[in-house]
Amino acid sequence: ASPLNPTALTRRVTCPDGNTVTNEACCVLFPVLADIQANMLDFGECGDAAHTALRVSFHDAIGFSQSDPSFGTGADGSIFIFGETELALAANLGIADAFNLETPFIAKHNISVGDFIQFAGAVSLSQCPGVLAPPFMLGRVDATFPAPDGTVPEPFQSVDEILARMGDAGFTPAEVVALLASHSIAGADDIDPTIQGVPFDSTPSVFDTQFFVETQLRGTLFPGTGGNQGEVESPIAGELRLQSDSELARDSQTACFWQANVNNQAQMALNFQQAYIKMQNLGQDVSAMVDCSDVIPTPPPISASAAQAFFPPTLSNADVEQACADTPFPQLPTASGDSAITVPEIVQDPATNGACMDNGEGCVATL
Numbered sequence: 001a002s003p004l005n006p007t008a009l010t011r012r013v014t015c016p017d018g019n020t021v022t023n024e025a026c027c028v029l030f031p032v033l034a035d036i037q038a039n040m041l042d043f044g045e046c047g048d049a050a051h052t053a054l055r056v057s058f059h060d061a062i063g064f065s066q067s068d069p070s071f072g073t074g075a076d077g078s079i080f081i082f083g084e085t086e087l088a089l090a091a092n093l094g095i096a097d098a099f100n101l102e103t104p105f106i107a108k109h110n111i112s113v114g115d116f117i118q119f120a121g122a123v124s125l126s127q128c129p130g131v132l133a134p135p136f137m138l139g140r141v142d143a144t145f146p147a148p149d150g151t152v153p154e155p156f157q158s159v160d161e162i163l164a165r166m167g168d169a170g171f172t173p174a175e176v177v178a179l180l181a182s183h184s185i186a187g188a189d190d191i192d193p194t195i196q197g198v199p200f201d202s203t204p205s206v207f208d209t210q211f212f213v214e215t216q217l218r219g220t221l222f223p224g225t226g227g228n229q230g231e232v233e234s235p236i237a238g239e240l241r242l243q244s245d246s247e248l249a250r251d252s253q254t255a256c257f258w259q260a261n262v263n264n265q266a267q268m269a270l271n272f273q274q275a276y277i278k279m280q281n282l283g284q285d286v287s288a289m290v291d292c293s294d295v296i297p298t299p300p301p302i303s304a305s306a307a308q309a310f311f312p313p314t315l316s317n318a319d320v321e322q323a324c325a326d327t328p329f330p331q332l333p334t335a336s337g338d339s340a341i342t343v344p345e346i347v348q349d350p351a352t353n354g355a356c357m358d359n360g361e362g363c364v365a366t367l
């Protein structure tokens with residue numbers, strides 16, 4: 001059928017379970033979707049389980065290099081298939097949580113491990129207000145060997161090192177900043193061993209631009225103990241700032257891309273969506289895959305008031321460490337409240353702390 005024929009464009013197939021899709025090959029995903037929404041991803045919450053599934057989608061995919069095949073085949077499930085190797089790497093500290101969360105479901109369903117990880121990442125995103133419809137392609141080929149050490153960027157690396165590694169995988173500096181919008185729905189469990197679920201911005205359940213605002217503010221405190229590798233001072237009690245986010249916000253190569261996201265929800269969401277498409281399919285032959293984007297649920301919308309960026313109580317433009325030389329930081333309102341504001345921790349999902357053996361550095365179980 002001609003792509004110009006409107007009936008061809010809208011023709012849908014009815015799957016055995018009654019769902020409709022444009023491509024029959026996508027029917028296999030509906031049982032997976034129903035199961036993980038109900039039993040793995042906390043009923044539509046943009047919380048701990050969703051954050052965990054999103055992070056592992058990055059750590060699996062980034063095992064890829066445009067120049068060196070030994071770096072891995074990207075979004076290929078290697079992080080779980082060769083969990084004994086990859087989860088023991090320092091850069092994957094905490095990814096054992098994702099292994100615990102996902103492997104019981106991977107075992108129950110019949111799609112590749114690489115597909116499952118990226119599908120769970122896309123479904124997770126669809127639970128977060130402010131995200132633009134995450135796409136999903138089906139048909140990743142599973143790994144035959146693990147990714148080596150050095151593929152996953154670390155929070156104590158320099159901007160040059162991080163941009164070099166990400167560039168080697170195929171991302172421009174602008175795309176690296178775009179991808180880091182993910183840290184608007186994120187936090188840390190392992191950077192400061194004394195505290196868990198410490199968010200990177202004051203709204204870790206909303207995909208808003210607060211992450212880009214708050215990382216530009218002068219750091220004044222540590223949410224727990226000081227002196228942890230990869231952590232620098234944050235501006236609000238209860239919030240953790242990664243050294244890498246701090247430096248990317250201030251480096252001349254990235255600062256203007258960073259600032260451009262501030263209070264620009266539509267641009268942030270679009271740039272993330274485009275860069276994320278690339279990430280989901282790293283190392284894989286997209287021409288051999290099927291577009292199943294219509295299986296991914298529509299994310300909840302973000303209200304205009306929730307999309308309005310703000311300074312946390314008592315802080316203002318005077319607390320911004322201006323780094324972009326081209327344009328001044330946007331003027332933003334200050335939220336009402338006193339200086340005692342503390343960002344609440346992200347409630348931990350017990351499923352992310354279960355079955356697999358953890359040797360203190362990572363998970364040593366195999367899939």
Ligand code: HEM
Binds near residue numbers: 055180183186
């Ligand atoms: C480019 C450099 C990046 C660095 C250095 C970095 C580093 C980190 C670190 C250290 C944590 C905290 C882990 C913990 O202690 O629990 C974290 C969390 C997280 N990261 Fe990144 N990250 C980067 C890029 C990305 C990208 C591209 C994505 C996804 C598209 C992503 C998604 C997440 C998510 C969702 C979490 C929260 C996990 C949770 O709350 O369970 N990160 N990141």
Ligand SMILES: [Ca+2]
Binds near residue numbers: 143
């Ligand atoms: Ca991989």
Ligand SMILES: [Ca+2]
Binds near residue numbers: 184209211
């Ligand atoms: Ca947020």
